[in-house]
Amino acid sequence: MDQLLAMRAFIRVVDTGNFTKASEALGLSKASMTNLVQNLEAHLQTKLLNRTTRRVMVTTDGALYYERALRIISEVDELDGSLSQSYSTPTGRLRVEMASIFADWIVIPALDDFHRAFPDIHIDLGVGDRNVDYLAENVDVALRGGQPADQSLIARRVGQVDLTFGASAGYVERRGMPKHPSQFETDHQCVGYFMPPGNRSMSFQFERDGERVEINPRYALSVNDARSYTAAVLAGLGAGQLPRCMVADEIASGRLLAVLPDWHIEPIPLYVVYPPNRHLSNKVRVFVEWLVRLMAEKGVNPQHSRQPR
Structure with a gap:
């Protein structure tokens, strides 16, 4: 045996x-x-x-x-x-999970460079914001926003995503510019975002001069995918909290306008997450180090602290 x-x-x-x-x-x-x-x-x-x-x-x-x-x-x-x-070059299949907005904006456009450096690593990339059973689905590594809920996983904090609260120019032209977060529970609306379990739309938190406000905004549309969420905000279906570095071009062009700019939104911590023992793999190590460098190049603020499992 x-x-x-x-x-x-x-x-x-x-x-x-x-x-x-x-x-x-x-x-x-x-x-x-x-x-x-x-x-x-x-x-x-x-x-x-x-x-x-x-x-x-x-x-x-x-x-x-x-x-x-x-x-x-x-x-x-x-x-x-x-x-x-x-003594060996990293080889084999690498199963990766991440949200669509990270996959589309950061990883996929740069993957050719990774494959030139490591031609014997083959990546299976799962894209979406769903809850993943890492062990059952044999996932090697994931890039996730927010503190991982599963304490059995090993999580390394690698950065944070700064957010901007914005709406399309068309939305502001139709509805006017709001003055206070509470207006999104009355005469303004956001694009909602829901995730399992429970499928409840998330609330938004704001802070200004010691005043903290949490709202459960009105919405005409709620989605469960970051790419669709961004598209809905740009289409004028409501305001939304969006990664600042990923909508810089839309802000510069005037398609997206900052809403409540004097209110602070807490950044989202960004973690690389591994099932136990997967972080010991050479192929995982080289992919994670490449990913950390790539995020820094794209403006995701680097954080070098490690989070124990």
Whole structure:
């Protein structure tokens, strides 16, 4: 029995909750995954998992073994990575997730430069603002705005996105220029933005001279994608909070006008997020360092602090 492979199989089954997702993540057949875990249980002479037709549950012994096995596999991966990094060129498939506005504006236009430097890395880029199951979908790294909610992930803060509150010139011409944030709950409207779970449209926060205001704005349209959100604001469907560096051309041309410019909006912290152990991969390391440099070139304020998981 390949005990390290069996340990990896068991860990992935626990992480994903079933054998089907675990087998897809490791690139093995479901039958192979089942045999690996059964052989591991036989070797240990204890039951690690309780299986039903609908779910897989970890036994008490299985939970204890999982914690120790995870540490061992992490150390093995770290050792392999520290040695192979010096002697090999990064290769393989890299599964990446990020919002459309980062993908379209920062990453995709520059990817040719990355592939010239690392021709043996093949990127599968998932684009969108949906919630992602990093382990089940075998994601290596993600670029996300805001503090990650999943505390099991490793998050490195790499910058922040400054926001501007703006509306199209057509909207201001029709509706006038608002004087206070509260007007967006009465005679003005924003483009709404909603995300699961709950699909509630987000509120907006403003600050000026010690006064803090949070509004739940009126809207005619609410979307769940950053690219569509920006398009809706530029189309005059309402005001919105937009990344300043990404709408600089629209502001310069007069298509987008600053609204409530004397009110402060808190920047969005930007994180690179990894599932446990993925940050040890050489291909992930080179991609993240390239991404950090690229964001700095594009005006995303660099932050070099690291956030523990």
